[in-house]
Amino acid sequence: MTAASKVSVAKRATRAIVAAVAQGKPPHRLLLDKNPFRQHPSPASPSNMRQPTLSVSHSRSLLLLLAAGTTLGLTSNLAKIAGENGLPPLAFLAWSVSGAALILLVIAAVRGLLPALNARTLEYFVVAAFFTVAGSNLLFFSAVEHVGASFVALAITFPPLLTYLGALLFGVERFSTLRAAGVVLALAGAAVLAAFGLSSPDASARWILITLCGPVLLAAGNLYRTLRWPENEHPEGLASGMLITAAAMLVITGFMPGFSLAVPHGSALPYLLIGVQTGLFAAQFLLLLLLQKSGGPVLLSLLGSVGAVVGVPVAILFLNEAPPRGLVYAVPLITIGVALVAWGGMKEATA
Template sequence: MSAMARQDTQSSSGGIGQGYKSSAGGRSPLDRPLVLMLIVGSFLGVSTVFAKAAPEIGWHPIALLQWSILGGAIGLFGATRLAGLKNGSTRVAKEKGHQQRLVIYILITGLLFILPNMIAVAAAPRVGAGFVALCFAFPLVLTYAFAVVLRLQRFQWIMGAGVFFGVAGGILLAISGSELSAEASFWSLLALAIPLFLAAGNIYRTLKWPKGAKPVDLALGMMVVGFLVLSVFTATWGIPVAPVAWTPEAAGLLAAQTAIFGLQYGLYFRLQQTAGPVYLSQIGSVAAVVGLGLGYLVFNEVPNAAKLAAVAAVGVGIILVTVGQRRVWQSTD
């Protein structure tokens, strides 16, 4: 059974959602997977640039992430209620153990959400916003590979070739980090774990989507768990939770990142519900383009030959996986 067919089956019982085919023709632009992908992916790319800028403005990147997530969750909660979405809250089924499964789901998705974000914001000042942004391009091919292994989707040669090019791009990206200092090289290798967490999260959310749960409520739960994990982390390691000085730049960066998180993760689960895990993974491709471009424009980060080759390899992999995914959708028409 293909991933799309599996989603259609789950949607009939209140699971993953309506699937790409039933939502693509929605009235609102926010019902269209392409629009959602471009918005969420662009915000993801901008966040890598903010993470690199944080130390220059007086913020520890982890502290900025912590308060931005809390502020984003509060803003998202308030916006949904003001918009009259109160009746769209999660309807917990009455089946025995369902509430417990919902709590476990939120805890796991929260961890799979916050760990790659922590790595990203900590690595960006050391290896560059462009390097970290490019790491976000790999979840597409990894998510497809996981989907095949778990039999959520049939193997296709064209998509398999895409995975091969994606892995080659990862190797080239690792090579591009060999020119960095010893500390930066460590962070470059750690950053390569980001796509593993993201791909695992994509698959887990699809498989375990709670019956009757609404995207906005799952996003809020995920963000709250992320904030709690960060609070424990900063307290344990003695990370300063406030900027060196509350300058207009420090306050402005916090406000901007807070607004981005509120919008980004408010739409993140909506995209997952609408289009499924493989399509969702394309936000990383958008983030890579935006992050590399902004890294060059803002920080004058000029990619070396290995990084450019990695971009080319990942680009080919993304094209092949995307073409193959479209064939899957067409075959289920």
């Protein structure tokens, strides 16, 4: 400490002692209780440690949300590009998931986070893989060339709303008027999209309904992962096990009639698309489980909204898609609905 600093500290101490005497307080008690010579709180002070920890944790969760939502929004657009270049939906999905599973397996092994293999984790891998990865994404990837990437991106906003309804049925959530109103508004937006889509002369009712089944599977996956998360297992290990199981499911499906795992050999583009999607899937599912573990259900409920904010403009601006019919009516309903569900969840979390 410099001489000037010592003088400054001494002056502050003197003023504090004089003020204490003027108020009738013994000076020695002031020195014992408040220590005027201390310039900063003790690093070990619990009050000094608690607030930065919460701030860092909240910021980390927001970054996880933005990153995971971005990968989700780009996925539907990449699926459309793959379809336009002759890559079958199942082949694109199966080989991308297989590559992502290998990446996450290596990461988990290097970090010593490989999951235990027991009845509980094996059950988790099979059920979570079907709902969260294999079943839902096969529906979306197959539907995207029939209904458009922007419609699929909007459909991905619905799982949190359906998750809330499921949580009410299972008694995981208490009824909230605010959140229930959000669910009604958002589902009204979905109904508007579906009605306008079905009224189009070239609309495929079958593919619109198939697309809307995807969010139901994702919502079931959200509930299952929340209720059956194996104890003492890390998100990285569970993500690798879930993707390995999903890859096996998809490859087996490829041997069934009507499906193909073949990749066109005419150019390198299909392989490039699989490589990019592999990276997106590895990031997406790792971020998803990390967000579920650290951010909780409120932030997780905004994942589809972030995906739509990214996916819909990309589809319209870069893939020359026409905006889905009824978009101008549906988007405000969906946006307000999701906001009410999230706001209600925040109020409950802080109550």
